[in-house]
Amino acid sequence: MRVQVTVRTKASLPRVFRYLSDFTTTTQWDPNTVSTSLVSGDGGVGTVYLNTSVFRSRQTQLRYVVEELAPNERIKLRGENATVVAVDTISCRTVAAETEVTYTAQFQLRGALRLIAPLLRPAFSRLARDARLGLHSALRDL
Numbered sequence: 001m002r003v004q005v006t007v008r009t010k011a012s013l014p015r016v017f018r019y020l021s022d023f024t025t026t027t028q029w030d031p032n033t034v035s036t037s038l039v040s041g042d043g044g045v046g047t048v049y050l051n052t053s054v055f056r057s058r059q060t061q062l063r064y065v066v067e068e069l070a071p072n073e074r075i076k077l078r079g080e081n082a083t084v085v086a087v088d089t090i091s092c093r094t095v096a097a098e099t100e101v102t103y104t105a106q107f108q109l110r111g112a113l114r115l116i117a118p119l120l121r122p123a124f125s126r127l128a129r130d131a132r133l134g135l136h137s138a139l140r141d142l
Contacts, residue, residue: 001106001107001109001120001121001124002104002105002106002107003103003104003105003106003107003124003127003128003131004102004103004104004105004128005102005103005128005131005132005135006100006101006102006103007100007101007103007132007135007136007139008095008098008099008100008101009098009099009101009136009139009140009142010097010098010099011099011139011142012099013072013092013093013094013099014072015142016092016099016101016139016142017071017072017073017075017092019138019139019142020075020090020092020101021043021069021075021090022043023036023038023047023049023051023064023066023077024036024037024038024049025138026051028134028138029131029134029135029137029138029139030053030130030131030134031130031131031133031134032053032054032055032127032130032131033051033052033053034052034053034054034059035051035052036049036050036051036052037049037050039063041066043066043069044066044069045066045067045068045069046065046066047065047066048063048064048065048066049063049064049065049077050062050063050064051063051064051079055123055127056120056123060081060083060084061081062079062080062081062084062086063079063080063081064077064078064079064086064088065077065078065079067087072092073091073092073093074089074090074091074092075089075090076088076089077089082110082111083109083110083111083113084107084108084109084110084113085107085108085110086105086106086107086108087105087106088103088104088105089102089103089104089105090102090103090104091104099139101135101139103131103135105127105131107124
């Protein structure tokens with residue numbers, strides 16, 4: 001499963017990237033996030049975050065690790081738990097005097113969830129809609 005949304009803001013690229021690459025801000029732009037805390041690191045490659053989110057009315061916790069960081073361009077994090085592997089990539093670029101943000105989340109379901117993956121498509125569509133609205137609102141206020 002893959003979720004991808006793109007939003008634009010008038011806020012500067014460095015400011016947007018600094019905000020989004022601090023994954024603890026997910027509580028401000030991802031309506032499905034309950035909490036995200038920094039476990040270890042300084043935001044660079046190897047930094048670990050603990051994220052608690054709601055998916056299909058259930059709370060789930062993922063341990064995210066920053067895998068790639070290209071300042072002011074892209075950050076890639078990998079989150080895992082017993083039922084899912086999530087790879088989140090946030091890319092930023094300047095387009096027509098605005099900052100364009102593309103957020104991509106790829107989910108690989110594990111165990112029994114793999115069998116019902118097609119039935120979860122509507123839930124992932126809602127996840128994409130919520131992320132787009134949350135990002136748009138948070139970035140507008142930067």
